Amino acid sequence: MNAETIRSSTLRAETPACQLLERQGLDYRGWWWVAPPRDTWLEAGQGTAVSADLGVRAAWLAAGRPAISPFAALPVQAGGAPPGAVLFWPKSHALGEWWLLWLCAILPEGTPLQLVGENQGGVRRVLKVLAALGLGCRKRDSARRCSLFETRLARVGIDPDAAWTTFETDPGDGPLTLTSHPGVFGHGKLDAGTLLLLETLPGVLPTGEGDVLDDVPGDVLDMGCGDGILAAWLARRGARVTAVDVNAFAVEASRRTLAANDLVGEALESDVYSALDGRTFAAIVSNPPFHQERAVDYGPAARLILEAPDHLEAGGQLIIVANAFLPYPDLLERAFGGFEILADDRRFRVYRAVRG
Missing domain, CATH: 3.40.50.150 (Vaccinia Virus protein VP39)
Known part of the structure; x- marks a missing residue:
């Protein structure tokens, strides 16, 4: 033996x-x-x-x-x-x-x-x-x-x-080409929660002339990037985007999505913040996962929220969308001391918390 x-x-x-x-x-x-x-x-x-x-x-x-x-x-x-x-x-x-x-x-x-x-x-x-x-x-x-x-x-x-697929979607201000792969969140379609988040972001992220994010004071982090829809949407507005995901298929999908739309951004494998080496951002946006295969797992979302203040600049924003039933308000209260609900369609809520 x-x-x-x-x-x-x-x-x-x-x-x-x-x-x-x-x-x-x-x-x-x-x-x-x-x-x-x-x-x-x-x-x-x-x-x-x-x-x-x-x-x-x-x-x-x-x-x-x-x-x-x-x-x-x-x-x-x-x-x-x-x-x-x-x-x-x-x-x-x-x-x-x-x-x-x-x-x-x-x-x-x-x-x-x-x-x-x-x-x-x-x-x-x-x-x-x-x-x-x-x-x-x-x-x-x-x-x-x-x-x-x-x-x-x-x-x-x-x-x-041949498993890699592309599809067109319009989040409300012009079409984007998304690249996806089996096992990537939202494979082959635009998730309803992500759409609500995209509809909400223009009202809370700073914009320059022509709705271009040319005065964002720093980088924007897309946490749990999936097929790269948020990263592409932000990059198209001039944001300096870093997209991260624990899933290598999602990271590759985001890279391909950015390339398919002639956009610039960084996509990295990261277990929540593990690959970011203490970097801070002007904003973190996310549609965080809460499943691991068939099991409910709040762990990654909890880490996303509780560790967010350490990765935000002063005045930086955490903006997330989640199913309305998920227990994220308590986590946001613990991490930031307060939060606001920006949108609620009864299925999903968009939350914002600001680092003081």
């Missing part, structure tokens, strides 16, 4: 999908764990995480485990192909299909692939997906309301880049 196995044997899997994998008793040394959940059994065990989620990769690296992004230079390109891969089937089936196509495109033919996920998340659909691609498949195991399938990769003749 090697040191890796000894170390991981002292921990038990926490998530149902990992508990199903744990009971297989297989040697996963060198395997890729693709789109994995947070689970200390994985992070202390064997193999390499391949994830678009910066928070997941940071946790693996903090545990001394290798972790890579699908947008980074991959070890397989230098002859370091893994002996196998496990794909955790995501909530977005289109995103799961992208991961599958991507693995078929970059890993050697015949590489073993396991696919695991919760039954209520639709993992059983992988049987039809694999059949449509001409890949054989068998069910290996099921437990904890999860299923585990296995197959071998092959060339399928479909470019995973």
